Amino acid sequence: MDTPTILVLTTGGTIDKNYFDALSEYQIVDSGIPALLREARVALPFRVVEVCRKDSLELTDADRADIARHAAEASETQIVITHGTDTMTETAKALAGVPGKTIVLTGALSPARFAETDAGFNLGMAFAAAQVAAPGVYIAMSGQLFDGLKVRKDRAAGRFVALD
Amino acid sequence: MDTPTILVLTTGGTIDKNYFDALSEYQIVDSGIPALLREARVALPFRVVEVCRKDSLELTDADRADIARHAAEASETQIVITHGTDTMTETAKALAGVPGKTIVLTGALSPARFAETDAGFNLGMAFAAAQVAAPGVYIAMSGQLFDGLKVRKDRAAGRFVALD
Amino acid sequence: MDTPTILVLTTGGTIDKNYFDALSEYQIVDSGIPALLREARVALPFRVVEVCRKDSLELTDADRADIARHAAEASETQIVITHGTDTMTETAKALAGVPGKTIVLTGALSPARFAETDAGFNLGMAFAAAQVAAPGVYIAMSGQLFDGLKVRKDRAAGRFVALD
Amino acid sequence: MDTPTILVLTTGGTIDKNYFDALSEYQIVDSGIPALLREARVALPFRVVEVCRKDSLELTDADRADIARHAAEASETQIVITHGTDTMTETAKALAGVPGKTIVLTGALSPARFAETDAGFNLGMAFAAAQVAAPGVYIAMSGQLFDGLKVRKDRAAGRFVALD
Numbered sequence: 001m002d003t004p005t006i007l008v009l010t011t012g013g014t015i016d017k018n019y020f021d022a023l024s025e026y027q028i029v030d031s032g033i034p035a036l037l038r039e040a041r042v043a044l045p046f047r048v049v050e051v052c053r054k055d056s057l058e059l060t061d062a063d064r065a066d067i068a069r070h071a072a073e074a075s076e077t078q079i080v081i082t083h084g085t086d087t088m089t090e091t092a093k094a095l096a097g098v099p100g101k102t103i104v105l106t107g108a109l110s111p112a113r114f115a116e117t118d119a120g121f122n123l124g125m126a127f128a129a130a131q132v133a134a135p136g137v138y139i140a141m142s143g144q145l146f147d148g149l150k151v152r153k154d155r156a157a158g159r160f161v162a163l164d
Numbered sequence: 165m166d167t168p169t170i171l172v173l174t175t176g177g178t179i180d181k182n183y184f185d186a187l188s189e190y191q192i193v194d195s196g197i198p199a200l201l202r203e204a205r206v207a208l209p210f211r212v213v214e215v216c217r218k219d220s221l222e223l224t225d226a227d228r229a230d231i232a233r234h235a236a237e238a239s240e241t242q243i244v245i246t247h248g249t250d251t252m253t254e255t256a257k258a259l260a261g262v263p264g265k266t267i268v269l270t271g272a273l274s275p276a277r278f279a280e281t282d283a284g285f286n287l288g289m290a291f292a293a294a295q296v297a298a299p300g301v302y303i304a305m306s307g308q309l310f311d312g313l314k315v316r317k318d319r320a321a322g323r324f325v326a327l328d
Numbered sequence: 329m330d331t332p333t334i335l336v337l338t339t340g341g342t343i344d345k346n347y348f349d350a351l352s353e354y355q356i357v358d359s360g361i362p363a364l365l366r367e368a369r370v371a372l373p374f375r376v377v378e379v380c381r382k383d384s385l386e387l388t389d390a391d392r393a394d395i396a397r398h399a400a401e402a403s404e405t406q407i408v409i410t411h412g413t414d415t416m417t418e419t420a421k422a423l424a425g426v427p428g429k430t431i432v433l434t435g436a437l438s439p440a441r442f443a444e445t446d447a448g449f450n451l452g453m454a455f456a457a458a459q460v461a462a463p464g465v466y467i468a469m470s471g472q473l474f475d476g477l478k479v480r481k482d483r484a485a486g487r488f489v490a491l492d
Numbered sequence: 493m494d495t496p497t498i499l500v501l502t503t504g505g506t507i508d509k510n511y512f513d514a515l516s517e518y519q520i521v522d523s524g525i526p527a528l529l530r531e532a533r534v535a536l537p538f539r540v541v542e543v544c545r546k547d548s549l550e551l552t553d554a555d556r557a558d559i560a561r562h563a564a565e566a567s568e569t570q571i572v573i574t575h576g577t578d579t580m581t582e583t584a585k586a587l588a589g590v591p592g593k594t595i596v597l598t599g600a601l602s603p604a605r606f607a608e609t610d611a612g613f614n615l616g617m618a619f620a621a622a623q624v625a626a627p628g629v630y631i632a633m634s635g636q637l638f639d640g641l642k643v644r645k646d647r648a649a650g651r652f653v654a655l656d
Contacts, residue, residue, distance in 0.1 A: 019438065040307060109205055111347055114443060115443045115607060120285045121287060121291075122204070123285060124290075131309045132293055132296055133296045144208045144295065145295045158205065159205065183509065364613070370634065448612035448616065449619075451613060452614060453617065470535040472535065486533065
């Protein structure tokens with residue numbers, strides 16, 4: 001376990017939703033991921049790149065291709081991707097062809113700006129998994145590290161569950 | 165990656181420190197770990213056992229033997245231990261002899277009850293590492309997963325660093 | 329300053345907005361006001377009544393009449409009303425005719441569930457003003473206690489300002 | 493109610509306690525009051541002056557004389573003082589001789605840096621009381637505005653109570 005460099009790609013999603021009184025609505029904003037990493041006192045080298053800033057229901061095939069291109073072309077082999085939860089499994093499929101990299105998708109069911117949120121825990125899972133898991137695509141949600149191609153979101157239950 | 169059951173052993177430490185006005189001092193209290201796991205929406209089966217409730221500077225050899233015994237005798241093979249940071253590496257050594265288990269020590273530099281804390285992120289790292297790392301003893305702190313026998317705390321810098 | 333009993337009427341607004349992943353939207357929910365009062369360690373007798381649960385842009389004349397009726401008919405003379413900020417001044421006008429009561433409207437620009445929010449501070453202002461101000465209608469926002477009939481919300485600036 | 497200018501004197505106390513891992517203890521630190529006022533979106537002119545940085549059990553007569561001097565000599569007539577809770581009533585007595593000013597002492601039973609704290613609510617009470625109460629000395633704690641000379645802290649119960 002050498003000191004690794006981790007690439008964090010941000011794409012939007014609930015984890016980065018804020019509420020704007022001036023508009024009386026929620027919007028995805030400047031990513032709070034760098035602030036979360038400071039709060040977590042991450043001393044490991046990392047690099048944060050914003051790929052897009054969308055609710056994951058709005059991500060297009062072109063967006064997913066762009067995310068995969070960022071992952072494939074990066075010099076880092078340990079990659080964390082923050083992402084909306086609704087289509088996280090779709091993006092996992094788009095990343096399946098990227099060779100030689102450990103890619104971990106994560107997000108949150110409750111915005112990082114909330115007093116109570118799963119954002120920090122999930123990001124911590126993704127950081128650890130990126131460092132230690134074999135190359136491949138993973139999803140870190142609901143306290144569990146899933147094979148990214150064998151998992152679905154159970155929206156009603158508010159959790160991710162493994163496919164048989 | 166079957167759905168695992170994780171054993172969480174709590175031992176005290178800064179992560180569980182609270183401040184009591186009635187005494188004008190902090191004390192380690194009822195562990196906040198179950199509340200953190202709820203907030204993180206952990207849907208994985210887990211079991212929390214309090215082994216002790218101490219500042220890690222006060223842990224004795226008998227305490228470490230007790231922690232190791234809990235880890236060795238547990239039916240679970242994925243074990244997270246929350247622990248004070250000052251002697252976390254000592255306890256890692258005491259756990260080195262436990263065979264066939266993935267044991268991840270973690271804690272926090274800032275109490276979990278603080279608005280800004282590394283507690284949730286660190287616990288997330290430990291949960292993921294317990295699920296995916298090979299059997300052995302690890303320390304998850306400072307954003308990094310360390311070999312538990314090759315790391316020290318740099319107290320002045322407020323971070324853990326790998327030994328050469 | 330006898331120990332007073334304070335009536336808290338909740339009507340909805342940003343202060344009580346939550347975000348629901350299952351719907352990918354925010355909604356006004358069970359009021360968080362009782363939790364805020366516990367967190368503030370309020371030892372004063374108080375009573376919380378939910379009058380409605382609406383974004384203040386959706387409040388009708390009938391809603392305002394209902395709020396005024398609750399205030400007028402209450403046995404308490406010290407009344408705090410939590411309310412959306414966009415039409416808070418309209419409701420202040422509807423309350424102007426209630427005699428012999430100190431009525432303080434407050435709310436928040438950022439939901440109480442956020443890690444950073446003006447909710448607790450504003451509610452504290454309202455509690456103190458209800459105890460000490462002369463009978464009348466007030467708005468407690470932006471760190472200031474305003475005459476409820478001589479104030480407007482400057483939405484672009486994100487603050488309330490006194491009218492000349 | 494003209495737009496007032498509020499003077500905030502900080503003296504230390506639990507409200508400004510932080511926890512330092514490097515020392516394994518709590519200490520009073522750079523006041524968090526300015527950050528609390530930003531979070532509360534206070535748009536009113538205010539000025540913050542640090543008089544001292546002590547647990548209130550350590551305040552001397554000279555410290556109290558210094559606090560009173562700051563209050564007496566200030567150009568502002570609306571004064572909020574953040575203070576440890578254990579000897580808040582002693583300082584209230586030392587301030588009783590300051591003429592023509594509304595002085596409100598407040599503090600917290602739980603540090604402002606905690607996720608759950610009475611700090612913001614109490615500071616909000618103090619801000620409102622400073623704007624609207626008659627000249628005199630007050631204590632704003634436990635959800636209540638007290639006459640500063642007719643109140644005591646019930647340490648076991650964790651609250652302030654009015655003297656008969």
